Amino acid sequence: EIVMTQSPATLSVSPGERATLSCRASQSVSSNLAWYQQKPGQAPRLLIYGASTRATGIPARFSGSGSGTEFTLTISSLQSEDFAVYYCQQYNNWPWWTFGQGTKVEIK
Amino acid sequence: QVQLVESGGGLVKPGGSLRLSCAASGFTFSDYYMSWIRQAPGKGLEWVSYISSSGSTIYYADSVKGRFTISRDNAKNSLYLQMNSLRAEDTAVYYCARGVLGVVGYYFDYWGQGTLVTVSS
Numbered sequence: 001e002i003v004m005t006q007s008p009a010t011l012s013v014s015p016g017e018r019a020t021l022s023c024r025a026s027q028s029v030s031s032n033l034a035w036y037q038q039k040p041g042q043a044p045r046l047l048i049y050g051a052s053t054r055a056t057g058i059p060a061r062f063s064g065s066g067s068g069t070e071f072t073l074t075i076s077s078l079q080s081e082d083f084a085v086y087y088c089q090q091y092n093n094w095p096w097w098t099f100g101q102g103t104k105v106e107i108k
Numbered sequence: 109q110v111q112l113v114e115s116g117g118g119l120v121k122p123g124g125s126l127r128l129s130c131a132a133s134g135f136t137f138s139d140y141y142m143s144w145i146r147q148a149p150g151k152g153l154e155w156v157s158y159i160s161s162s163g164s165t166i167y168y169a170d171s172v173k174g175r176f177t178i179s180r181d182n183a184k185n186s187l188y189l190q191m192n193s194l195r196a197e198d199t200a201v202y203y204c205a206r207g208v209l210g211v212v213g214y215y216f217d218y219w220g221q222g223t224l225v226t227v228s229s
Binding site: 092097 | 143152153154155158167203210211212213214215216217218219220221222
């Protein structure tokens, strides 16, 4: 099983500031990594796939980078609607998909 | 627009059974691989089961293998999860999700709102 580790667990950021979230895989997943956003009581929403490609309708302030075992999700200027939990997920080893434990982005 | 609507959750005793359904609309259901993914209260996401577009290929997480059965009815645009021998640790919100092919492998582009399964005596 590929273990996905996200850091930090919680990120406190002021609106308008930049947020940088990290995701590490226990072995290479190439660029087969997705990021999801989940708000309380809602289903996860796909933000990024292929490590760096924004999904349909996702604002440009969200960007993804990385390959192999190290990945980053950057939110360039946090808006109020961006405070949520973010999960990374590898799909290189499908169908044995695995998710990180999540990073909560909260208002500072 | 793509819609996935789960149903069938509820409270069940340990050892009991439950059948979840996911009604799909807004896309050609028979063209897509589908999965069930769950989230225990306050926890992260755990993939549970996968079924190919035709239903010919099925996989399960080790945690549910032998107890859960995934199936689909393409004529009814529906996905199912039969859950038997339920345990307290199966308590979670269960999501159905549509798989879309990346360069290698499938990620999940649409998710339903989920249905809560609570296993408790």
